[in-house]
Amino acid sequence: MSQYYIPSTSRALYRVFIAPTLTPAYPLRLQTPFLLPYYTTRLPSPPQTTVRHKTYKKDIQRHALSDHFTFDNAIQGTYINLVSDTGEYKQNVPLYEALRSYNRVTHHLLQLSSGEDEVDEEGYEIPGALPLCKVISKIDLRAQHTKKLEIMRRTLMGKGAGPDAKNLELNWAIAGGDLGHRLEKLKGFLKDGRKVEVLIGPKIRGRVATEEECRDLLLQVRGTVEELSGAREIKKPDGVIGGVMTLFFEGKNLGESTSPEKKPKGEAKKERKEREEKKAERRKAAEEDRRNKLKDGMANV
Structure with missing residues (x-):
């Protein structure tokens, strides 16, 4: 049996009575979770940005035809009153038939009035009035569109559109x-x-x-x-x-005030010459007056 062997009874007694009284060579530092220093983790705050709400207006030159006119498939209704490209007037024409009556490559079917505001001679609203539409060339419609945009542009610039x-x-x-x-x-x-x-x-x-x-x-x-x-x-x-x-x-x-009448060329030239002569006379008189004062000053000396 080894000399270092300690019976189990003796070992138990040693652990209970002797070991607690001994001072360890290196003191133990017991730290429990609740004694540990408390560190807070700070999440980075999101960058502060200023939100600017902007409203954008479509540039006048980018306005489409559909912004100002109602034509082709945008026309509402089943029947219309139709004016052909030759000026012929037809009533109660089915819309689908009117849309097939012209060359859609070169022309549009333009709505002139919706029919909702139609009144008779006495001023009473006409029930069931149909939209009035006309076949118009794309070139003519584009010219009308350009004219409208020019009026809008001049108005925004403060030049007045008349x-x-x-x-x-x-x-x-x-x-x-x-x-x-x-x-x-x-x-x-x-x-x-x-x-x-x-x-x-x-x-x-x-x-x-x-x-x-x-x-x-x-x-x-x-x-x-x-x-x-x-x-x-x-x-x-x-x-x-x-x-x-x-x-x-x-x-x-x-009612507008008329612009002043232009004077004849010869009369305007004559008036300009007279003004120049009067100006020369005033300069001459001022020069003589200055000389006279200078002479008087020398005489007094």
Whole structure:
């Protein structure tokens, strides 16, 4: 048996009574989890950024045709009143049929009015009025679009776009009293210096005007324009008599102050020469006065 062997009983007694009284050579440092120093881990805060809310307006030059016009598949409704590219007027045309009646490579079907605001001669709304649409070439529609954008651009730049153009609608079989009222409105627009487009078409419900009545109506409209000083028809009518026709007029604002009359070239030259002579005389008189004062000063000395 080894000399280092300690019986189990003795070992147990030693561990219970002797070992606790002994001082260890190296003191033990007992640290429990709750005695350990407490370190907090700080998460990095997200960078502070300022959010700027911006609204972007589409540049005027980037406006599409569909921003200003309703045409082709954007037209709402099952039936329409159609004006062909030759000015022929047809009522109650199925929309799908109208969309197949022209070359869609070169033309558009443009909606002129939605029909919702149609009123009769007495001012009452016409129930079930159909949209009025016209076949127009893409070149002409693009020209109208360019003109609209130019007006918008000038307005934003503060240059002014001039008076707005006005539209006036008549029908070939219009009653005399209603015609007089519409012609007075035409006079008012032209006196303000506006451009006016007079759209004449068949009556939606009612009799069809004769050719003589149509020509008489044109004479009355043009006669009204001729009565006004400076008003004129600015281009040829678009359309046919008895169908749909558009007349184009432009007035002159008679209330505007006229620019001063230019003087004849010879008279202006004469006035300029007289001003130069007077200026030379004043310089000469001032020089003589200075010399006289100088002489008087020397004499006093």
